[in-house]
Amino acid sequence: xxxxxxxxxxxxxxxxxxxxxxxxxxxxxxxxxxxxxxxxxxxxxxxxxxxxxxxxxxxxxxxxxxxxxxxxxxxxxxxxxxxxxxxxxxxxxxxxxxxxxxxxxxxxxxxxxxxxxxxxxxxxxxxxxxxxxxxxxxxxxxxxxxxxxxxxxxxxxxxxxxxxxxxxxxxxxxxxxxxxxxxxxxxxxxxxxxxxxxxxxxxxxxxxxxxxxxxxxxxxxxxxxxxxxxxxxxxxxxxxxxxxxxxxxxxxxxxx
Numbered sequence: 001x002x003x004x005x006x007x008x009x010x011x012x013x014x015x016x017x018x019x020x021x022x023x024x025x026x027x028x029x030x031x032x033x034x035x036x037x038x039x040x041x042x043x044x045x046x047x048x049x050x051x052x053x054x055x056x057x058x059x060x061x062x063x064x065x066x067x068x069x070x071x072x073x074x075x076x077x078x079x080x081x082x083x084x085x086x087x088x089x090x091x092x093x094x095x096x097x098x099x100x101x102x103x104x105x106x107x108x109x110x111x112x113x114x115x116x117x118x119x120x121x122x123x124x125x126x127x128x129x130x131x132x133x134x135x136x137x138x139x140x141x142x143x144x145x146x147x148x149x150x151x152x153x154x155x156x157x158x159x160x161x162x163x164x165x166x167x168x169x170x171x172x173x174x175x176x177x178x179x180x181x182x183x184x185x186x187x188x189x190x191x192x193x194x195x196x197x198x199x200x201x202x203x204x205x206x207x208x209x210x211x212x213x214x215x216x217x218x219x220x221x222x223x224x225x226x227x228x229x230x231x232x233x234x235x236x237x238x239x240x241x242x243x244x245x246x247x248x249x250x251x252x253x254x255x256x
Contacts, residue, residue, distance in 0.1 A: 002033075034118050046085070058087070
């Protein structure tokens with residue numbers, strides 16, 4: 001049975017989708033079978049893998065019961081992907097009237113979990129019903145944190161929502177870890193934020209940090225993970241290291 005990881009932070013611009021796309025691709029390169037579920041109406045993970053956002057069926061069709069997940073999965077060289085587009089933004093209203101609305105994503109993913117080692121959910125940058133669905137579907141959370149002044153603001157809101165979901169809807173939900181993104185070791189600020197995050201999440205912060213790197217910013221416009229766009233870049237190296245650390249942690253925990 002595969003492990004489902006929600007990549008979540010309600011603050012935008014922290015490298016959430018970048019981490020989803022590039023960690024998934026790096027794990028695939030190291031032999032893992034990976035599914036990425038784009039659950040953000042912006043559909044950035046979809047375009048990050050070079051897929052057409054207008055493709056149907058997509059995750060919107062799946063969670064509203066118009067299609068099965070198997071029909072929405074798009075194979076790529078770097079991971080299998082369930083695409084999303086702006087239609088998903090309307091799902092929040094449509095889901096309100098449905099039974100088990102918090103579990104629509106979990107129920108959709110369940111039949112394919114045994115096909116994959118890891119399933120990543122790219123969550124929207126907000127604390128709303130789609131994010132709650134992601135928390136209910138996930139075994140663990142991976143939280144990217146930008147190494148800037150406002151990084152820790154809003155984390156308390158996220159953790160409060162996670163506690164609520166864990167208490168009433170998904171008691172087994174755990175924190176996979178925290179990934180430091182946009183790190184610049186030349187600045188005191190990055191180092192101070194890193195220290196503060198480690199203090200808040202002892203033992204949960206990945207040693208592999210993601211640097212500021214122009215290749216990471218350029219790769220999505222080409223519809224490629226950074227390892228395919230520029231395999232020798234610092235960004236590609238960083239996500240390769242993160243994937244190794246991620247797999248080692250899971251191996252020690254008894255997961256693939």
